[in-house]
Amino acid sequence: MSILLTEETRAIVQGATGRIGQVQVRWMLEYGTNIVAGVTPGQGGAVVHGVPVYDNVAEAVEKEGADATVLFVPAPYTKDAVLEAIAAGIRLVVAVPEHVPVHDAMAMRRAAREAGVWLLGPNTPGIISPGIGKLGIMPGNMFKPGRIGIISRSGTLAYEVAGYVNEAGYGESTLLGIGGDPVIGPDIPDILAAFEKDPGTDAVVLVGEIGGSAEEEAAPFIARMQKPVVAYIAGRSAPPGRRMGHAGAIIRAGQGTVQDKTRALSAAGAAVATAIAEVPRLLGQRLQGRTKAR
Amino acid sequence: MRLLEYQGKEILRRHGVATPQGRLARTPAEAREAAAELGPVVVKVQIPSGGRGKAGGIRPAADPVQAGERASELLGSTIKGFPVETVLVEEKVALREELYLGLTIDNRRGAAVLMFCASGGMDIEEVAQSHPESVYKLELPAGAELKDYEARQLIRKAGFQGKTLVRLAQVAAQLYQCFSRYDLVVAEINPLGILADGQVVAADCKMEVDDNSLFRHPEFGSEKDELQDPLEREAREIGVTYIKLDGDIGIIASGAGLGMNTMDLILAAGHRPANFLETGGGITRELMRRAVQLVARHEGVRGLIVNLYGGVNPLVAAAEGVVDGVSALPVRLPVVVKALGNQQGEAHAVLESAGIPVVKSIRTEDAVAELVRQLEGQSA
Numbered sequence A: 001m002s003i004l005l006t007e008e009t010r011a012i013v014q015g016a017t018g019r020i021g022q023v024q025v026r027w028m029l030e031y032g033t034n035i036v037a038g039v040t041p042g043q044g045g046a047v048v049h050g051v052p053v054y055d056n057v058a059e060a061v062e063k064e065g066a067d068a069t070v071l072f073v074p075a076p077y078t079k080d081a082v083l084e085a086i087a088a089g090i091r092l093v094v095a096v097p098e099h100v101p102v103h104d105a106m107a108m109r110r111a112a113r114e115a116g117v118w119l120l121g122p123n124t125p126g127i128i129s130p131g132i133g134k135l136g137i138m139p140g141n142m143f144k145p146g147r148i149g150i151i152s153r154s155g156t157l158a159y160e161v162a163g164y165v166n167e168a169g170y171g172e173s174t175l176l177g178i179g180g181d182p183v184i185g186p187d188i189p190d191i192l193a194a195f196e197k198d199p200g201t202d203a204v205v206l207v208g209e210i211g212g213s214a215e216e217e218a219a220p221f222i223a224r225m226q227k228p229v230v231a232y233i234a235g236r237s238a239p240p241g242r243r244m245g246h247a248g249a250i251i252r253a254g255q256g257t258v259q260d261k262t263r264a265l266s267a268a269g270a271a272v273a274t275a276i277a278e279v280p281r282l283l284g285q286r287l288q289g290r291t292k293a294r
Numbered sequence B: 001m002r003l004l005e006y007q008g009k010e011i012l013r014r015h016g017v018a019t020p021q022g023r024l025a026r027t028p029a030e031a032r033e034a035a036a037e038l039g040p041v042v043v044k045v046q047i048p049s050g051g052r053g054k055a056g057g058i059r060p061a062a063d064p065v066q067a068g069e070r071a072s073e074l075l076g077s078t079i080k081g082f083p084v085e086t087v088l089v090e091e092k093v094a095l096r097e098e099l100y101l102g103l104t105i106d107n108r109r110g111a112a113v114l115m116f117c118a119s120g121g122m123d124i125e126e127v128a129q130s131h132p133e134s135v136y137k138l139e140l141p142a143g144a145e146l147k148d149y150e151a152r153q154l155i156r157k158a159g160f161q162g163k164t165l166v167r168l169a170q171v172a173a174q175l176y177q178c179f180s181r182y183d184l185v186v187a188e189i190n191p192l193g194i195l196a197d198g199q200v201v202a203a204d205c206k207m208e209v210d211d212n213s214l215f216r217h218p219e220f221g222s223e224k225d226e227l228q229d230p231l232e233r234e235a236r237e238i239g240v241t242y243i244k245l246d247g248d249i250g251i252i253a254s255g256a257g258l259g260m261n262t263m264d265l266i267l268a269a270g271h272r273p274a275n276f277l278e279t280g281g282g283i284t285r286e287l288m289r290r291a292v293q294l295v296a297r298h299e300g301v302r303g304l305i306v307n308l309y310g311g312v313n314p315l316v317a318a319a320e321g322v323v324d325g326v327s328a329l330p331v332r333l334p335v336v337v338k339a340l341g342n343q344q345g346e347a348h349a350v351l352e353s354a355g356i357p358v359v360k361s362i363r364t365e366d367a368v369a370e371l372v373r374q375l376e377g378q379s380a
Helices: A019-030 A057-064 A075-087 A102-115 A155-167 A188-197 A214-224 A246-252 A258-267 A276-293 B005-014 B028-038 B064-074 B124-130 B148-157 B162-181 B211-216 B230-238 B256-268 B285-297 B315-327 B344-353 B364-379
Strands: A011-014 A035-039 A051-054 A068-071 A092-095 A118-120 A126-129 A133-136 A145-152 A172-177 A203-209 A229-234 A271-273 B022-025 B041-045 B058-061 B087-091 B095-106 B111-117 B135-141 B184-195 B200-202 B205-209 B241-244 B249-253 B273-278 B303-310 B335-341
Touching: A011 A019, A011 A057, A011 A075, A019 A035, A019 A133, A035 A057, A051 A057, A057 A075, A068 A075, A068 A133, A075 A092, A075 A102, A075 B211, A092 A126, A092 A133, A102 A118, A102 B211, A145 A155, A145 A188, A155 A172, A155 A203, A155 A276, A155 B256, A155 B303, A155 B335, A172 A188, A188 A203, A188 A214, A203 A214, A203 A276, A203 B256, A214 A229, A214 A258, A229 A258, A229 A276, A229 B256, A258 A271, A271 A276, B005 B022, B005 B162, B005 B205, B022 B028, B028 B041, B028 B064, B028 B087, B041 B064, B058 B064, B064 B087, B095 B162, B111 B124, B111 B148, B111 B162, B135 B148, B148 B162, B162 B184, B162 B200, B205 B211, B230 B241, B230 B285, B249 B256, B249 B285, B256 B273, B256 B303, B256 B364, B273 B285, B285 B303, B285 B315, B303 B315, B303 B364, B315 B335, B315 B344, B335 B344, B335 B364
Parallel strands: A011 A035, A011 A068, A035 A051, A068 A092, A092 A118, A145 A172, A145 A203, A203 A229, A229 A271, B249 B273, B249 B303, B303 B335
Antiparallel strands: A126 A133, A126 A172, B022 B087, B041 B058, B041 B087, B095 B111, B095 B184, B111 B135, B184 B200, B184 B205, B241 B273
16 A cells, blocks of 8 residues: 555656656656656647646646656746646646746745645655555665555655665655655655554655754654654754854754754654664564554 | 855845845955945955855954955965955944844745844854744745744734834835745845934845855856856766765665665765765766766765666666766776666666776675775786
């Protein structure tokens, strides 16, 4: 089983005719993803690796029954593409582009929440449900079907964690990136709730990093979860104070260090690894403890 | 990109906010002329940093001669690490009250936050820490308008009324217009001054434009103009993120999280990162060649670790770029590459045939251990 991306998902690719879009369409198809259409304004009628391309999302929804989208459009056009997808009734939007202006990200986030749409990103590697498909740029060979859910702010770090989880014989139900930018679509508790409900997921690994307070704010939800959560926070050695503005410091004072996040997550009952190598062992402990408790 | 004070004030004036009269000066003569027009002035260095007053970069001058002297002391000096190329010569205004007005983004909520505090001036951060209840806040969701009455409600909470209340609320609305119009991530007026006659002026301001939005604000030029470190400037030219640190191991990673984790593991292995270059998703052979050379040029670098995932990045091109970069280094440095993902087999072959050690495990700590082995072998 999986969350958000399932066997029924019918996905489109916005920006399918671009240089990156074409390559990624091929890789997603090779991975077995159900890509039903591409969309590039002005390129309607084109075909990319056998996939029909439309001029707009509404047409792709109408003709192909699309309900999910993954975007490979340049950052300046990302906001428009996301708003178009939401307006056309798409339910899952995966915004891969990096360098999207933060005011645009704010507008995207607001529109998605008002419409009840899942928006991953911007600056997300995407979502992969091994054995079902992937919407995004993750290298497919790094993942195995299994029963661990992985949520990450960082794409590359998620791949690394998945590697350790797989080495230990687990595998993933779904792995997804929420986005590495300051303002992103999803809140971690919403994703945790989806994993909590998913019968195909036994435990969740939360991969965080310094900065912001998303992990701390997820703690109260983790405290209420039945399924075990293992967390790892990167950035122990990062220099403090970079990119922190004066006005920003007023609302963020004293938040965002590895220590803060570890404290909040541990207090909520998550097992916090001090190195990625510890993640499989902590998973093992928590999964075993659960079995015994029942 | 942080705007200079005079740029921020130009924007404020364009949106109807009053500021003290001022002239920009590049020479002492220009400063003298400005003071001759303005009367008693304050000479303020224009650098992209706060804390200028405490660092001696803001100095009063009673007459044109003094203004020229202050300017000649400040121009060409270095304050807070920034060379002073221009000063703002501004009429000296007597403020009856100093307030704080600011806008920033609450990342978690994805909304702008307007902040107002009746005690402004230099130590607003300390006030916010010690008396958070004295900072009044209003959340503004994306695309929202700030209505005058909302601004009045906020400022009333801080105890203002009458004409002053209306004037302050108007400035808040004007500042929010600037914030939205110019893709600002920080907009502060501190102090926001009230004059003896009750007029409101922006005595100082700080504005920071979202770097990712500069494509739609060509009037601000390029953010690399403000970068002092030549390696940081070069990084910007190539389109990568570069952070200078003070250790001995150079790091290149294809993502921020992976890079941070690599730093953590290097530290755990008893070494210290010299720097950290994150390529993001735009790797080409040429970018990688330059990235290797850039990271190695940092003084004190004794070894390099390259940690890549090929998802959107073409690993073979990355590997070729690493080979190009390493073979063009002036001195041989221990180098370890870990590269996994799409095309990993071909990428490993490229590196190995050039004699560059490749770690094929998923574990970054294995790559760090290999680099440490090489460093120790070298010093033995």
